[in-house]
Every structure is written in C-alpha cells, then in structure tokens.
Amino acid sequence: MTNFTYTDVLKYVLDLPAQDIWRSRWAGIPSYNDIRSECGLIRATDFDEFSDAIDPQNIEKLKSVYRNVDDVDLYVGGLLERNYPGAKVGTTFFWIFIQQLLRFRQCDRFWYEHPEAGFTKIQLKIIKGVTLSSIMCETGNNIQSMQVEALQPPKGINFPINCQFIQKLDFSRWLETTYEDTTFEYTTYEEFTHESFYEITETYEIYS
Structure with a gap:
C-alpha cells in the first residue's frame, strides 16, 4: 500500500497509509487517545501509559514521531494495538466496529x-x-x-x-x-x- 498505489492522473505513486492519516485530520477525526478512552482503555497522560494496548517497541516509535500523546492519530495508534482476544484488530478498532454494527442493525x-x-x-x-x-x-x-x-x-x-x-x-x-x-x-x-x-x-x- 505504501509503494504501489499509482495514479494515472498525477503520474506518481501515492502512500495510502499517509493519505488515510491526512484524511482523518482533514475530516476532524478525534485522536487515538480520545477514542481509546471511550472504549474502556485509560486516557494516557504519557506515552508509556499506552502499554495496556501497545507493545513497548511500538511505543518507542510513537515517541520518535509525536511530541504529545494527544497528537497520535487514530489510524496509527489503532494499527499498533495488540489484537483483542480472538479478533484480528486491537481493542479500539474492535470497539469501533461493534458500535458501527449496533447502529446499522438498530437503525x-x-x-x-x-x-x-x-x-x-x-x-x-x-x-x-x-x-x-x-x-x-x-x-x-x-x-x-x-x-x-x-x-x-x-x-x-x-x-x-x-x-x-x-x-x-x-x-x-x-x-x-x-x-x-x-x-x-x-x-x-x-x-x-x-x-x-x-x-x-x-x-x-x-x-x-
């Protein structure tokens, strides 16, 4: 997805994950820290408090890219989470999927x-x-x-x-x-x- 999303119009390769991060910022999607606190995880005040869902080596990568825990994009933080028990995604994305399903079926x-x-x-x-x-x-x-x-x-x-x-x-x-x-x-x-x-x-x- 990083090197093979080619556009015939612009004649260059697009980085799809980077595009998704940009889209979330443009659309005003809340930060990873905002959303994780809605689905039962603690609201982190420093990067090390992400350890309840993210492995230490990935937390170090976040520290090298973001200045503040509230700056971490939902897309990035969600992908770095350990899988929810029995699922293929982490706790935050799992919670989002279930909330979507609940609303789809009831409405x-x-x-x-x-x-x-x-x-x-x-x-x-x-x-x-x-x-x-x-x-x-x-x-x-x-x-x-x-x-x-x-x-x-x-x-x-x-x-x-x-x-x-x-x-x-x-x-x-x-x-x-x-x-x-x-x-x-x-x-x-x-x-x-x-x-x-x-x-x-x-x-x-x-x-x-």
Whole structure:
C-alpha cells in the first residue's frame, strides 16, 4: 500500500497509509487517545501509559514521531494495538466496529433481525446457523469440500470437510404446513435493541 498505489492522473505513486492519516485530520477525526478512552482503555497522560494496548517497541516509535500523546492519530495508534482476544484488530478498532454494527442493525428497518422484517424466532435461529462455508458449498461451482471457517486457511482443526456435513438452510420452516402454534413467536423491538456490546459480539461471532 505504501509503494504501489499509482495514479494515472498525477503520474506518481501515492502512500495510502499517509493519505488515510491526512484524511482523518482533514475530516476532524478525534485522536487515538480520545477514542481509546471511550472504549474502556485509560486516557494516557504519557506515552508509556499506552502499554495496556501497545507493545513497548511500538511505543518507542510513537515517541520518535509525536511530541504529545494527544497528537497520535487514530489510524496509527489503532494499527499498533495488540489484537483483542480472538479478533484480528486491537481493542479500539474492535470497539469501533461493534458500535458501527449496533447502529446499522438498530437503525435499519430492513435488517433481517428487525421485528418489521417478519421472521419468527425459529427462522432467525436457522438463518444465523448458515455460514459462509455452507453458502459456498451450495452456490459454488462443483465445490465438494470446504473448511468450516471459510476465510481462514485450511489447516489444523480448520481442515476441509465434505459439504454434506456442513449445515444448510432449512427451508421447511418457511412452509406454513410445518408450523406449530408455538413457532409463531416474533422478536419484540425491546428484545432487538436490548443486546449489549458483549452480547452482540457473541451473536455475530465477531471473535472468529
């Protein structure tokens, strides 16, 4: 990203990370210290207090570039953080992603979990059981096997298995003749908006 973002108009290579830092400053994005204090980390008064999320060698690099802890750009500080347990990003970016997801799902009446979407609780449970692996098995071009975690390398416990053993969407629950009265239970709006930060990470398997 540093040396291969070429523009035909300007005829030179752009440094994409540098551009992202400039964009955040131009848009008035708060500093790394401002945002990290919103997501449960302490507000640092000196660089060494970043150690709860950033390794010492990276803190030294920040000291060599920034004069004050409040000058550290969100983009830079967020990328330097150690990964949140089970995630691919640090605590600050993880918190931002979850906040975005919460707002997307609760403000979009077409979101599949929204009470107005019309799915019963059993139908929602079935939909949530469908994985990317099962979609690829069902719609791919003659795919016979697939690893359970589709976006992870097929190694270790994530070895490929036959597609017939991967859970598929059960359309029988959309046939009115198969329903019992108890299956017509719908999610209320209060239930939909009640999920906390940590509950939603489990609902969407953000950790995987």
